[in-house]
Amino acid sequence: MxxxxxxxxxxxxxxxxxxFRGEGILAVTKALLQSGVSYVGGYQGAPVSHLIDVLVQSxxxxxxLGIHLETCTNEASAAALLGASINYPARGCVTWKAIVGTNVxxxxxxxxxxxxxxxxxxxxxxxxxxxxxSVIQERSHAYAMKSSMWLLDPRPDLPTITRCVEHGFALSExxxxxxxxxxxxxxxxVTGEFAAKTNKPAQVSRNSRLPGPSAFNYDxxxxxxxxxxxxxxxxxxxxxxxxxxxxxxxxxxxxxGDLNEVGIIVQGGLYNALNRALMNxxxxxxxxxxxVPTLVLNVTYPLxxxxxxxxxxxxxxxxxxxxxxxxxxxxAIHAILRKxxxxxxxxxxxxxxxxxxxxxxxxTRGLLxxxxxxxxxxxxxxxxxxFGAALDNRNSAQQLIGPGLPQRPPTFCTGCPERPVFTAIKxxxxxxGKVHIAADIGCHALATFAPFSVGHSILGYGMSLASAAxxxxxxxxxxxxxxxxxxxxxxxxxxxxxxxxxxxxxxVLVIMxxxxxxxxxVQYIPSSAGNRVDxxxxxxxxxxxxxxxxxxxxxxxxxxxxxxxxxxxxxxxxTARKGLKVIIAEGECQLAxxxxxxxxxxxxxxxGERVLRTRFGIDDAVCTGDHSCIRLxxxxxxxxKPNPDPLRTDxxxxxxxxxxxxxxxxxxxxxxxxxxxxYKTEIVHNPTLWDRLNDRFHRMVIGWLDGSKSPAPQPAxxx
Numbered sequence: 001m002x003x004x005x006x007x008x009x010x011x012x013x014x015x016x017x018x019x020f021r022g023e024g025i026l027a028v029t030k031a032l033l034q035s036g037v038s039y040v041g042g043y044q045g046a047p048v049s050h051l052i053d054v055l056v057q058s059x060x061x062x063x064x065l066g067i068h069l070e071t072c073t074n075e076a077s078a079a080a081l082l083g084a085s086i087n088y089p090a091r092g093c094v095t096w097k098a099i100v101g102t103n104v105x106x107x108x109x110x111x112x113x114x115x116x117x118x119x120x121x122x123x124x125x126x127x128x129x130x131x132x133x134s135v136i137q138e139r140s141h142a143y144a145m146k147s148s149m150w151l152l153d154p155r156p157d158l159p160t161i162t163r164c165v166e167h168g169f170a171l172s173e174x175x176x177x178x179x180x181x182x183x184x185x186x187x188x189x190v191t192g193e194f195a196a197k198t199n200k201p202a203q204v205s206r207n208s209r210l211p212g213p214s215a216f217n218y219d220x221x222x223x224x225x226x227x228x229x230x231x232x233x234x235x236x237x238x239x240x241x242x243x244x245x246x247x248x249x250x251x252x253x254x255x256x257g258d259l260n261e262v263g264i265i266v267q268g269g270l271y272n273a274l275n276r277a278l279m280n281x282x283x284x285x286x287x288x289x290x291x292v293p294t295l296v297l298n299v300t301y302p303l304x305x306x307x308x309x310x311x312x313x314x315x316x317x318x319x320x321x322x323x324x325x326x327x328x329x330x331x332a333i334h335a336i337l338r339k340x341x342x343x344x345x346x347x348x349x350x351x352x353x354x355x356x357x358x359x360x361x362x363x364t365r366g367l368l369x370x371x372x373x374x375x376x377x378x379x380x381x382x383x384x385x386x387f388g389a390a391l392d393n394r395n396s397a398q399q400l401i402g403p404g405l406p407q408r409p410p411t412f413c414t415g416c417p418e419r420p421v422f423t424a425i426k427x428x429x430x431x432x433g434k435v436h437i438a439a440d441i442g443c444h445a446l447a448t449f450a451p452f453s454v455g456h457s458i459l460g461y462g463m464s465l466a467s468a469a470x471x472x473x474x475x476x477x478x479x480x481x482x483x484x485x486x487x488x489x490x491x492x493x494x495x496x497x498x499x500x501x502x503x504x505x506x507x508v509l510v511i512m513x514x515x516x517x518x519x520x521x522v523q524y525i526p527s528s529a530g531n532r533v534d535x536x537x538x539x540x541x542x543x544x545x546x547x548x549x550x551x552x553x554x555x556x557x558x559x560x561x562x563x564x565x566x567x568x569x570x571x572x573x574x575t576a577r578k579g580l581k582v583i584i585a586e587g588e589c590q591l592a593x594x595x596x597x598x599x600x601x602x603x604x605x606x607x608g609e610r611v612l613r614t615r616f617g618i619d620d621a622v623c624t625g626d627h628s629c630i631r632l633x634x635x636x637x638x639x640x641k642p643n644p645d646p647l648r649t650d651x652x653x654x655x656x657x658x659x660x661x662x663x664x665x666x667x668x669x670x671x672x673x674x675x676x677x678x679y680k681t682e683i684v685h686n687p688t689l690w691d692r693l694n695d696r697f698h699r700m701v702i703g704w705l706d707g708s709k710s711p712a713p714q715p716a717x718x719x
Contacts, residue, residue, distance in 0.1 A: 004057070005050070005053060005054045005057050005058075006057075008022065008026050008029075008050070008054050009054060009057060009058045009061070011026065011030065012029065012030055012033060012054070012058055012061055012199075013061065013199075014030070014196035015196060015197065015198035015199070016196070016197055016198050017196075018195075018196040019193050019194070019195060019196065020158070020193060020194050020195075020196040021191070021192070021193045022191065023050070023188065023189050023190065023191055024156065024158060024161055024183060024187045024188050024189060024190045024191075024192075025047065025048055025050045025051055025183065025188040025189070026050060026054065027158045027161050027162050027192075027194065028051060028124060028161060028162070028165055028181075028183070029050070029051050029054050029055065030162070030196065031161070031162040031165035031166055032093050032165065033061070033065065033067075033199040033200070034162075034166065034196070034197040034198070034199055034200055035091065035120075035165060035166050035169050035200065036091055036169075036200040036201065036202045036203065037067060037091045037092065037093055037169075037202060038066075038067065038068065038084070038090035038091050038092060038119070038202040038203075038204050038205050039067065039068040039069070039070065039081065039084060039090065039092045039093075040052075040055060040067060040068075040069050040070070040092070040093050040094070040095075041069070041070035041071070041072050041077075041078045041081040041092075041093075041094045041095075042071075042072060042075075042078045042094045042095035042096055042124075043072050043073070043074055043075045043077075043078050043095075043096045043097075043101060043490075044097075044517060044520040044521065044523045045096055045097025045098070045100075045101060045126060045128075045520050046097060046126065046128065046134065046185075046520060046521070047097075047126045047128060047183070047184075047185045047188035047189065048095050048096070048097060048124055048125070048126035048183060048188060049097075049520050049521045049523070050188075051095050051124060052069075052071060052095060052523075053521065053523065055069055056069065056071065056523075061199070063206075065199055065200075065201050065202070065205065065207070066201060066202065066205030066206040066207030066208060067202065067205060067206070068205075068206055071523075071524075072094075073489050073490060073525075073526065074104055074461075074489075074490045074491060075096040075101040075102070075104040075105040076104050076105050076107060076108055078094040078095070078096060078105060079094060079105035079107075079108035079109050079112065079123070080108040080112075081094055082094055082108075082112055082117070082121045082123070082178065083108075083112065084119070085117040085118060085119035085120065085121040085172075086112070086115050086116070086117055086118065086220050087118060087213075087214040087217070087220055088118060088119055088204055088210060088214060089118055089119045089203055089204055090119040090202065090203075090204040090205075091119050091120040091121075091122075091169050091202060091203075092119065092120070092121055092122070093121075093122040093123075093124060094122075094123055094124070095123070095124040095125070095126070096123075096125065096126070097125075097126045097128060097135070097520075098125065098126055098127060098128035098129070098133075098135050098140070099128075099135065099136065099138040099139065099140055099143075100135045100136065100441075100460070100461070101125065101126075102125060102140050102143050103460075104460075104461070104491070106143065109123075109143065109147060109149070109178070110147050110222075111222035112178055112222070113147040113148055113149050113177065113178055113234075114147075114222040114227055114230045114231070114234075115220050115221065115222045115226075115230060116176040116177060116220075116230065116233065116238065117172060117173075117176055117177065117178060118173070118176065119172075119173065119204070120168070120169030120170065120171075120172040120173045120179075121172050121178040121179065122165070122168045122169055122172060122178075122179050122180075122181060123149075123178060123179070123180045123181065124181050124183065125140050125180055125181065125182045125183070126182075126183055126185075126188060127139070127140060127153075127182040127183060127184045127185075127269070128185060129184065129185075129323065129324060129357065130184075130185070130323075130356070130357025130359075133185070137324070137355070137356075138324075139324045140180060140182050141300065141301065141324075141328050141329075142328070143180070144180055144300075144301045145301055145328065148177065148234040148235075148238065148239065149177060149178045149179065149180055149301075150171060150172075150175070150177055150178075150179045150180070150242050150299065150301060150302060151179075151180045151181075151182065151299070151300050151301040152164045152168055152179060152180065152181040152182070152251075152268075152298060152299055152300075153181075153182050153267050153268040153269045153297065153298060153299070153300045154181070154183075154187065154268050154269065154298050155253070155268040155269070155271040155272070155296055155298060156184070156186055156187040156190045156268075156269060156271065156272045157190075157192060157271075157272075158190070158191075158192035158193060158194045159192075159194040159195075160268070160298065161183070161187065162194050164181060164251070164298055165181065167245075167249055167251060168181050170245070170249075171242060171245050171246070171251075174241055174242070174244075174245045175238045175239075175241040175242040175245065176233075176237075176238055176241075177234075177238045177242060182269065183269070184269045184270075186269075186272070186273075187269055190272070239302055242302055243302060243304055246299050246302075246304060247304055247306075247307065251298050251299050252295065252296060252297055252298055252299055252304070252307060253268075253295075253296040253298065254293070254294070254295050254296070254311065255288065255290055255293065255294040255295075255296065256293055257290050257291045257292045257293040257294065258291055259283075259291050259292050259293070259375060259378070260293060260314070260315070261315060261316045261317075261374070261375065262292060262293075262315060262316060262317050262318065262319070262370070262371075262374050262375055263292065263293045263294065263295065263311060263312065263315050263317075263318045263319075264292050264293070264294045264295070264318065264319045264320075264321060265294075265295045265297065265308070265311070265318055265319070265320050265321065265329075265333065266294060266295070266296055266297065266320075266321040267297055267300055267321065267322060267323060267329070268296050268297055268298040268299075268300070270321055270323055270358055270363075271288075271294075271296050273358060273359070273360050273363055274294070274321055274363055275288050275290065276360045276363075277360050277363035277364040277366075277367050278290050278291075278292065278367065280360070280364045280383065280386075280387050281364065281367055281368065281371065281380050281383040281384075281387070282380070282382075282383045283367075283371075293311070293315075295307075295308070295311045297329070300329060301328075303329070303332055303333070303336070305336045305339070305340070308333055308336050308337075309336060309337065309340040309342055312333075312337060312342055312344040312346075313340075313342055313344070314344075315344050316344065316345065316374055317344060317345040317346070317347060317370070317373075317374040318333075318344055318345070318346055318347070319347045319348065319351065319352075319366070319367070319370045320333060320346060320347065320348035321348070321352065321358065321363070321366075322348060322349075323357065323358045324355060324356075325349075325354055325355040327348060327349050330346065330348040330349060333346055334346055345374070347370055347373075347374075351366045351369045351370050351373075352366035353366075361391070364387055368380065368384055368387075409449035409450055410446050410449055411446055411449060411634060411636060412443065412446050412447075412634070412635075413590050413591050413636075414590065414635060414636045414637050414658050414659065414660050414662075415590040415594075415635070415637075415659075415660035415661070415662035415664070416443065416589075416590050417512075417514055417559040417560060417585070417586075417587025417588065417589070417590060417662075418443060418444050418447070418512050418514065418559065418585070418587075419633065419634065419635065419664060420559050420560050420561075420562050420565065420587075420664050421444075421510060421512065421559055421565060421585045422444075422447045422452040422454060423452075423562060423632050423633060423664070424562055424565035424566040424569055425437070425452075425454060425480070425569060426452065426454075426632060427562075427566045427632070428566050428569040428570045428573065431570060432477075432570055432573055432574055433477070435477050435478065435479065435480050435573060436456055436468065436471050436472075436475060436477070436479040436480065437454045437455050437456055437479070437480045437481075437482065438455070438456060438457055438459075438464040438465070438467045438468035438471070438479060438480070438481040438482065439454070439455030439456070439457065439458045439464060439482055440458060440461065440462065440463065440464035440481070440482055440483050440484065440487050440492075441458065441460065441461040441462075441484075441487060441519075442461070442483075442484035442486060442487055442512070442517075442518070442519050443484065443512075443514075443518050443519045444482050444483075444484055444512050445458060445519075447482070450634070451630070451631050451632070451633075451634040452634065455482070456471075460491070461486075461487050461490050461491055462483060462487035462488060462489075462490045462491030462492030462493075462495065462496060463487075463491060463492070463495060463496065464481040464482055464483050464487070464492070464496065464509075465481040465483060465492060465495075465496030465497065465499075465500055465505075465507065465509050466492075466495045466496045466499055466500075467481070468480070468481045468507050469499065469500065469503065469505055469507070472505065472506060472507045477573070478506060478507055478508055478572075478573050479507045479508070480507070480508045480509075480510065480569075480573065481496070481507060481508070481509045481510070482510050482512070483496065483509060483510070483511050483512070484511070484512045484514070484517075484518075484519075485511060485512065485513045485514065485515070485516075485525060485527055485542060486516070486517035486518070486519075486525050488511055488542060489525055489526050489527065489540075493545065493549075496509070497509070497546065497549055497551065497580070497582075498549060500580045501549060501550050501551065501580060504578075504579070505579075505580050506578050506579060506580070507580060507581075508569075508572045508573055508580075508581045508582075508583070509580065509581070509582045509583070510569075510582075510583045510585055511542060511582060511583070511584050511585065512559070512585050513527070513542060513584050513585060513586045513587075514587060514588055514589040514592075515527070515528050515529060515588050515589055515592065516528060516589050516592055518589045518591060518592070522589060522591055522592045522595075526538050526540035527540050527541060527542050542584060543556055543584055546582055546584075551579075551580055551582055552579055553572070553575075553577060553579060553580070553581040553582065554581075554582050554583075554584065555568045555572075555581075555582070555583045555584065556584040556586060557583060557584070557585060557586065558586055558587065559585040559586060559587035560587055560662060560663060560664060562664070565583075565585065568583055569583065590660060590662065594660060601613075604686075605685060605686065608686055609686060610684065610685070610686050610687065610688055610691070611684070611685040611686060612682055612683070612684055612685075613661065613682070613683040613685070614661030614663075614680060614681070614682055614683075615655070615659050615661050615680075615681045615683065616655050616659055616661060616663065616665055616678055616679070616680055616681070617655050617678070617679050617681060618652065618653050618654055618655055618677045618678055618679075619677045619678075619679060620643070620644050620645075620652050621645075622676060622677035623652040623653050623677040624650075624677075625643065625648065625650030625651060625652055625653070627640065627653055629653055629665055629678075630653060633664055633665055635664060635665060636658060637655055637656050637657075637658040637659040637660075637665075638653060638654075638655060638665055639653070639654050639655075639656055640652065640653055640654060641654045653677070661680075663680070665678055
């Protein structure tokens with residue numbers, strides 16, 4: 001059950017004279033439709049998931065324009081999709097998450113960049129960098145440089161973002177080169193508006209098909225000897241053409257200022273943060289009217305040597321604001337200045353942090369150091385004092401709160417079907433001892449946090465079984481790999497399962513089959529119950545695929561069945577039978593399930609139909625305060641509260657209102673032989689006559705058993 005984007009879809013229909021209002025990534029989606037794109041594809045991942053998610057639910061708009069949409073199984077297949085633009089005048093766009101997606105796509109990207117394109121090819125990359133990121137801390141810049149692809153980093157402003165999308169296609173066509181457009185997290189979610197244009201049908205589309213294939217041209221193949229000529233074309237024709245286009249169309253921006261002895265060069269995506277830091281020093285206002293001349297690089301590769309030399313000429317010093325390491329741009333500007341014999345001092349790393357996210361605080365500190373060193377006549381003491389006071393107030397507030405607040409590590413959703421599997425692993429390890437556990441990308445990576453704290457490595461999406469292959473033969477215990485169903489289709493089926501079978505691996509693989517790629521926002525995958533176009537099943541099945549590949553030992557279990565799951569794990573890890581052993585833990589993503597149930601229940605209640613809800617609770621009088629249920633579950637709905645018994649000091653466990661009735665806590669209590677304090681409650685809305693009679697009978701029996709007078713009948717829920 002994917003999230004509905006009905007409101008966002010309506011914005012995609014806007015035309016000339018209308019104003020688009022929304023988030024940055026949705027502005028990109030609209031800009032694609034305005035640019036005459038022929039095909040779009042990609043692999044979901046924050047912060048760019050919405051691009052594909054919205055288009056998936058906009059099939060009628062795509063049909064009107066003849067746009068083909070390809071929801072790819074991984075980033076490599078998305079990058080290969082751009083091969084359509086090598087021979088044909090078809091504009092194509094693909095998208096994925098950050099450096100990890102670019103890593104997966106790198107083989108196809110390298111070959112695409114070598115061959116070059118005829119139709120515009122645009123790659124929208126969600127640059128997930130900094131403390132709020134969910135991936136390794138690397139930049140996409142290196143890929144653009146090594147493959148000679150052009151890299152746009154637009155200023156976080158909706159008109160600038162949409163302009164860069166439109167020019168990205170044109171730049172690609174003018175230089176016969178793929179173009180990458182990176183969007184940082186804040187750029188994806190920045191809100192604003194821009195003047196919309198009417199959506200433009202593509203020159204080549206499903207509604208305007210090619211008459212046949214192009215003539216064979218060996219020079220369009222990324223294969224020797226053509227590759228040797230292509231390398232020369234990159235430098236001698238494509239690069240100069242790109243620089244001409246960037247300069248002629250003013251893709252980079254120069255912001256004037258009266259402090260002409262100094263200047264700032266900044267990556268476009270950092271401009272808003274830089275301006276806020278300048279405001280802290282009284283050197284700019286909220287509208288970007290800065291006193292310091294600033295060159296905004298909306299194109300960070302290739303650089304324009306003449307433009308940079310002109311900006312730096314006559315200035316005492318320039319500050320390069322480049323987030324992340326290595327300092328590719330700073331080094332390149334050093335070379336440009338030396339070749340042009342310009343003696344302007346260039347600062348960057350050192351005044352600014354060597355690595356990490358350039359927050360407003362980090363930028364303010366760097367700007368203070370720069371202005372003190374290079375503009376000593378400018379009095380920034382009052383601004384510095386105000387900035388210091390703000391930091392002191394923040395620190396005082398933190399001290400007022402005190403250090404006693406507990407940490408809140410990320411955790412599974414309430415009722416997540418993956419949580420019981422890790423409980424089963426902990427219970428199995430109590431009997432057979434610790435095992436090496438290879439973790440993976442996905443929701444299940446949250447098990448590396450408390451209370452489970454399991455997982456020795458994370459090597460990439462769907463790579464867990466492959467990463468455990470070198471451990472098993474070196475250890476006297478089998479290794480255990482965890483993989484999601486999304487990871488299985490993304491990479492694991494080949495790099496993990498097929499490789500393990502070929503090499504006669506003897507490990508154990510647990511596949512979390514929750515039905516979706518959940519960690520990226522709940523998108524459909526090949527084994528989902530229905531595909532995203534017509535609701536019909538795709539015909540792909542994990543268990544059938546495993547058996548077709550030759551896996552002999554397969555168990556398909558309900559993930560909430562803790563007793564069976566624990567027993568199967570122990571068997572898989574200790575059996576004398578050799579070969580790969582796979583446990584498929586089946587349980588629908590609770591987030592998707594609750595989205596669906598809320599809608600179904602609301603419709604049923606409105607129609608006056610019977611609705612049953614299940615919740616669990618804990619009997620205060622029975623709970624011993626041991627809290628093993630919390631340590632083995634970690635469910636957010638399990639908490640503690642003061643013991644109502646004045647003779648007992650230990651707090652008792654409690655189930656809060658967030659319970660979704662998955663039953664895992666009760667399963668834990670039973671499987672771990674903890675206590676009988678858990679009870680199940682069934683809440684009936686719009687009860688039937690049988691429900692009312694059954695409730696009345698139970699009340700009478702309970703009253704008789706506790707020796708009290710039979711309680712007066714109470715209205716059942718919903719009466």
